[in-house]
């Protein structure tokens with residue numbers, strides 16, 4: 128297989144490889160995985176530990192609570208992953224999932240989906256020795272301003288969002304055109320039958336058959352919702368479009 132037609136590869140380094148594929152084995156991503164549109168391998172970080180107790184962590188220099196994952200163990204685990212970092216024909220970015228990372232965006236997901244794949248490092252304990260993060264030039268990504276007990280659900284979220292953008296996973300490109308974050312807005316609300324449900328009616332304009340009016344109404348709804356819920360997105364949108 129050449130680099131151009133190689134499938135998108137996700138490799139996950141974790142202390143809990145049995146958590147995978149988890150939800151990624153179901154629904155859209157699961158079907159695409161079964162169809163060979165992408166691949167997933169979860170590696171146990173512990174198998175890279177050198178001592179007979181398979182030690183992966185130690186107490187933090189400087190004191191403080193919790194344990195820190197060792198640089199030498201993470202380095203050994205990454206060295207065993209083909210295409211991790213920059214040393215291969217189709218290098219995959221090494222991404223450390225951490226609440227200290229840059230917020231994950233749909234734009235970054237689209238870039239990652241367009242590349243050869245990702246190598247995701249899931250932390251546990253208090254974190255990972257900073258030196259191995261630097262030495263591997265890792266990208267640090269957060270999925271939101273909250274703290275998970277480990278990076279695994281964050282890795283799954285990133286993979287899920289990337290896989291649905293891969294060619295052939297979702298039938299129509301039109302499905303993406305109007306979804307949230309396209310054009311910098313949250314998506315407009317949706318309605319289907321019945322037309323009246325518990326005395327609540329579907330907005331009249333959606334029944335009009337007038338595409339121009341429907342589009343205008345949806346755009347206004349998207350703008351209103353974005354302004355109310357996401358001042359950060361709204362300010363960027365307003366600066367560009369209004």
Ligand code: ADE
Nearest residue numbers: 224225226269270275281
């Ligand atoms: N690990 C723990 N919390 C996380 C978060 N919010 N995002 C990414 N990785 C994490």
